[in-house]
Amino acid sequence: xxxxINNESGVAVxxxxxxxxxxxxxxxxxxxxxxxxxxxxxxxxxxxxxxVQWMDEPGPTDVLSxxxxxxxxxxxxxxxPPGLLGDIVLCPQVAETQAAxxxxxxxxxxxxxxxxxxxxxxxxxxxEPDEEKEMFGIQxxxxxxxxxxxxxxxx
Numbered sequence: 001x002x003x004x005i006n007n008e009s010g011v012a013v014x015x016x017x018x019x020x021x022x023x024x025x026x027x028x029x030x031x032x033x034x035x036x037x038x039x040x041x042x043x044x045x046x047x048x049x050x051x052v053q054w055m056d057e058p059g060p061t062d063v064l065s066x067x068x069x070x071x072x073x074x075x076x077x078x079x080x081p082p083g084l085l086g087d088i089v090l091c092p093q094v095a096e097t098q099a100a101x102x103x104x105x106x107x108x109x110x111x112x113x114x115x116x117x118x119x120x121x122x123x124x125x126x127x128e129p130d131e132e133k134e135m136f137g138i139q140x141x142x143x144x145x146x147x148x149x150x151x152x153x154x155x
Contacts, residue, residue: 001026001027001031001032001033001034001035001037002034002035002037003019003022003023003026003037003038003039004036004037004038004039005018005019005038005039005040005041006038006039006040006041007040007041008040008042008043008046009041009042009043009090009091009092009093010043011041011092011093013041013092013107013110014107017107017110017111018039018090018110018111018114019039020146020150021111021114021115021146022037022039022088022114022118024142024145024146025114025115025118025142025146026085026118028141028142028145029074029080029118029119029122030073030074030075030076030078030079030080031071031073031079031080031085031122032074032079032080032081032082032083034082035071035080035082035083035085036083036084036085037085037086037087037088037118037121038086038087038088039087039088039089039090039114040087040088040089040090041089041091042089042090042091043091043093044060044091044093045060047060047061047064047089047091047094048060050064050089051064054066060091060093061091061094062091062094062095062109062113063088063089063090063091063113063114063116063117064088064089064117065086065087065088065117065120065121066086066087066088066089066121067085067086067120067121067123068083068084068086068087069083069084069085069086070123071083071085071121071122071123072122073123080122085118085121085122086121088114088117088118088121090110090113090114090117092106092110095109095110095113096109111143111146112139112143115139115142115143115146116139119135119138119139124138
């Protein structure tokens with residue numbers, strides 16, 4: 001799995017923890033190890049520009065996803081074919097605000113947003129209640145399994 005991360009936000013972030021979650025989520029969704037993903041961290045100004053340009057909504061947002069090859073989740077028997085998954089754009093400043101409101105760390109929020117972005121790149125959405133239930137359920141399961149793996153790794 002090729003995952004590139006580029007921090008243009010001006011905020012110090014432990015990129016290895018974001019990469020670890022992204023890799024875990026892609027494995028959990030049976031994405032080909034030959035797939036490519038880019039993660040970019042930007043400041044609020046850059047995120048606001050992207051949010052207006054692509055979503056026609058004012059203000060910065062937490063995460064945007066830009067799919068490339070429109071890959072879909074695979075299975076153990078039939079993983080997603082190799083390809084360009086796309087780009088995930090994160091805003092650490094927005095994540096920090098949301099983390100404070102949710103009473104968890106900014107890194108926990110960035111990992112949640114990374115997982116959320118991966119699922120969007122794989123075609124999941126939350127525009128309708130049924131879609132939201134499915135997407136957020138998968139997101140929760142991935143984050144819980146990742147937390148358990150990390151706990152075991154550091155014990």
